[in-house]
């Protein structure tokens with residue numbers, strides 16, 4: 115991707131707005147959604163459970179707009195961000211016809227918030243820059259939709275899945291096995307990708323959530339593994355704990371939920387021949403179990419460390435399953451308990467007390483050679499992202515799932 119479609123003057127003008135976008139980006143995107151949703155017809159094109167309420171969507175869009183302005187003179191830097199957005203858009207079935215209204219609202223918000231600073235030149239440059247980005251995104255999204263249509267078992271839009279089984283994995287985590295209600299095949303996916311599910315919670319607008327597929331690809335079903343969130347800790351789009359409480363308490367075999375095709379830019383690089391270090395905190399183990407199952411099923415896994423950090427035994431999911439998988443190959447499982455319960459036995463239930471630290475990691479895994487994949491609470495990922503960079507592990511060997519701009523993790 116190059117910015118060649120944009121004139122040098124447009125590039126200069128947009129780049130010059132980066133500092134103010136860093137400072138006032140959130141104001142701008144909040145105003146943008148206000149403008150956008152004044153029109154009921156446009157509002158109906160957008161799933162309201164994704165816009166506004168908790169502020170996460172304006173915040174993440176503000177980060178993206180700032181990054182775009184700042185990198186507009188070397189747009190290759192934006193490639194991962196654009197891929198991430200395109201993947202997310204397709205999981206929500208965003209269509210090209212939704213882009214122009216967003217562009218108009220963005221320009222309106224720039225005028226309102228920047229006021230005097232929104233000169234004709236700035237407005238003209240941002241109009242061109244938005245159109246350019248919209249074009250890049252819609253092309254990529256069209257490719258993804260085309261691929262999902264062509265792939266055996268693939269689909270576009272919501273598809274009904276029937277819950278086949280619900281399996282408790284710990285005191286707070288359950289797995290849900292999902293089969294397509296139409297009894298057709300399900301498309302393969304890349305280990306680490308997520309499903310988007312839409313739940314008809316009674317008395318509410320449908321609740322939409324992303325859950326990583328926790329089983330290997332290539333089966334006749336998917337599995338998601340969900341932690342019951344306490345109020346105040348749940349993901350961004352709806353009141354706390356709604357989706358996970360609903361799944362844990364109300365959803366059982368025979369129930370139907372709607373699912374979008376697998377998506378996501380976090381997945382195992384199958385071309386690498388390096389040793390592998392998979393690190394997970396809490397329910398962040400879901401993509402790592404998927405990767406592990408896949409490696410074992412594929413055969414000849416590389417030397418792999420499966421490092422899992424849980425609060426304690428009551429929260430520890432899939433303990434025996436991971437052990438059984440590890441026993442099939444050169445796979446080293448290591449379990450940390452931060453607060454072992456009285457009944458938790460070191461050497462039987464877990465290996466080490468406390469949290470994963472960089473000092474431990476340096477001593478236990480081949481930092482200089484390995485590929486690293488991690489997922490878990492923000493503090494856990496931050497420690498690893500910063501720690502691995504400090505050890506000069508190149509970014510190409512550091513892969514993580516973080517719902518938000520990656521820079522926020524390093525900040």
Ligand SMILES: NC(=O)C1=CN([C@@H]2O[C@H](COP(=O)(O)OP(=O)(O)OC[C@H]3O[C@@H](n4cnc5c(N)ncnc54)[C@H](O)[C@@H]3O)[C@@H](O)[C@H]2O)C=CC1
Nearest residue numbers: 326395396397398423424425452469490491493494497515
């Ligand atoms: N695909 C994805 O992006 C997925 C992301 N997640 C995320 O993973 C997180 C898991 O949360 P919980 O299960 O509630 O985890 P948790 O709160 O139970 O923590 C698990 C462990 O993480 C470690 N940890 C936490 N903070 C740390 C820090 N600052 N430094 C070092 N270690 C630290 C501790 O060992 C702790 O026991 C959630 O935030 C969820 O959003 C979960 C599943 C999939």
